[in-house]
Amino acid sequence: MARLYPLALFLSFLLTISPSLSTNSEGNALHALRSRLSDPTNVLQSWDPTLVNPCTWFHVTCDSSNHVTRLDLGNSNISGTLGPELGELRHLKYLELYRNDIGGKIPKELGNLKNLVSMDMYGNRFEGEIPKSFAKLKSLRFLRLNNNKLSGSIPRELTTLKDLKVFDVSNNYLCGTIPVDGPFASFPMESFENNKLNGPELKGLVPYDFGC
Numbered sequence: 001m002a003r004l005y006p007l008a009l010f011l012s013f014l015l016t017i018s019p020s021l022s023t024n025s026e027g028n029a030l031h032a033l034r035s036r037l038s039d040p041t042n043v044l045q046s047w048d049p050t051l052v053n054p055c056t057w058f059h060v061t062c063d064s065s066n067h068v069t070r071l072d073l074g075n076s077n078i079s080g081t082l083g084p085e086l087g088e089l090r091h092l093k094y095l096e097l098y099r100n101d102i103g104g105k106i107p108k109e110l111g112n113l114k115n116l117v118s119m120d121m122y123g124n125r126f127e128g129e130i131p132k133s134f135a136k137l138k139s140l141r142f143l144r145l146n147n148n149k150l151s152g153s154i155p156r157e158l159t160t161l162k163d164l165k166v167f168d169v170s171n172n173y174l175c176g177t178i179p180v181d182g183p184f185a186s187f188p189m190e191s192f193e194n195n196k197l198n199g200p201e202l203k204g205l206v207p208y209d210f211g212c
Helices: 004-035 082-088 108-112 132-136 156-160 182-186
Strands: 058-060 069-074 077-080 094-098 101-105 118-120 123-126 140-146 149-152 167-169 173-177 196-200
Touching: 004 069, 004 082, 004 196, 094 156, 108 132, 156 182
Parallel strands: 069 094, 077 101, 094 118, 101 123, 118 140, 123 149, 140 167, 149 173, 173 196
Antiparallel strands: 058 069
């Protein structure tokens, strides 16, 4: 038993610091995001990488365990790109990046945000395809990607998101057909307008990515 005692102490120590380690990894992820962004109006001025806990930063909300649950940077006059490090924010529920000047591809690592309820990234310059990894976001209820420069087809994997209530990809360069299964059966056509889409999918008649 005496030999086990130091091990027990060490394990107890790890359990004690694990929330801090998790919070620090989230802080590192947010600082990496900041390094990718141009911030002419100093919206991110409070994002101090020397602080272990990012919960004191403006536009960041945490829960009682000091995990980051909201990122509110909508309409903040920021530009740049997003990186894979955002996938480290495993407790994030709300990602609000709308009406900025953020471009580049949407990282597939955002599919790791299993607790995400809302993703608002409309009104930017995102390009490339909608990541198929978004199909892993089983808690997602709101996905707004309208008014960007997205291309390719709408991933059919998204039809498995049973809780999805709002889906807007209007004003992009998407091609192919519009899914008709799952939650897509109830989305209004306005959610898909001003793209290169060929209307609702005709199963068995043409491929879903017809016209891409």
